[in-house]
Amino acid sequence: EAQVTQNPRYLITVTGKKLTVTCSQNMNHEYMSWYRQDPGLGLRQIYYSMNVEVTDKGDVPEGYKVSRKEKRNFPLILESPSPNQTSLYFCASRSLGYNEQFFGPGTRLTVL
């Protein structure tokens, strides 16, 4: 089954404790992206990647890091999480040249 998977689905952590949210897709998509979703603000792009070893900042990259060492994986790293990073995070992927993005199921992160 073609899909985007994220882990973990839920995470409660404390300020300053480094964490990684994994994202993997099995559709051989070149493009992958991370979004955060907050009430009244819609989805805001954090980082995106057009291909392996190619990453770029989205609208709200501060406090986040990403890497794209393999085509299928695009982990999101929070080196020192803060409470304002409490949010619902989505990973998405698509094939370049096509409009449709496929989203993962989301990761709900709470930073205390």
Add this chain to the structure above:
Amino acid sequence: TQLLEQSPQFLSIQEGENLTVYCNSSSVFSSLQWYRQEPGEGPVLLVTVVTGGEVKKLKRLTFQFGDARKDSSLHITAAQPGDTGLYLCAGAHGTASKLTFGTGTRLQVTL
């Protein structure tokens, strides 16, 4: 960041009613997409419109892209409880390497 404003923000209607959701921007987009998101899931693409003035129909849903490609609307005829969800518009520029999402419209359809 080019913002996309959606209205209304919330909409609660009864089964069988019609409704329209609007997506507006001051920016011109090369294409515009509509997604529906259900609780606990990621957004799922409903439609993409690319030509100014374009109208697309998906069963009881009608999507229109404004002539100037700055705005769009989603009209649902005879809403059903299964239409309940969060509707998001998203505009793309150029090669669509980046999507700008709207603020969302949360629709609830009751029996």
